[in-house]
Amino acid sequence: MRRGGLHHVELRASDLAATGRAWAWLLGELGYEPFQQWDAGRSWRLGDLYVVLEGAPLGGTNDRRRPGLSHLAFHAGDAAAVEHLWTSAPDHGWSRLYEDRHPHAGGPDHHAAFLEDGERFKVELVAG
Template identity: 45%
Template structure:
């Protein structure tokens, strides 16, 4: 089991808005808060977001560079993937691979892929 993941972000307020609603949909709860960060926890695993220092923001992030490519979460069902897809569209959150959605990961992989505020790819996967 994964203990935690910590991600540096360019805009903590945008991060809280984006990840707050998404993670709450997956039953994560706010775990820790401080001036430059926040974490959400589900069972024993938590995800931490920390405001990047101004001097490091210029370098930027891209999922194709060395480092984290994306985070993938389990959905409860295909229906949850579909409901979340509609909520993402309502929030104008970029959905990736729309031409192959919801099977962008393959014929046996029902999921929605989308981008967070720092263009990190996020995936919500239905059980097989």
């Protein structure tokens, strides 16, 4: 545990089943392990950090372009690992973003894949 490090991230989904499948695949690929599960949610853990996905108690939609959280960025391994995730993501509930600029949508010296799930949660998978 490091002071100032993230303890957990909690996301709310309108379709917990579909969103849960997408996140279970992605987090599993990144080395997270299932941590907790209950009727209205589940979580995955990697070291001291865990990611929670819960069903939203109120209606509405997420839009990363409005004020609020834009995206989560994960260290995803080397360039080959990022490409594997980019290639496999559509089969697991993720849409590719910025395909015309992939893998340098974050700039010429930044190798990453940008994805969005069905709830419009965006992730950036950074090659290290």
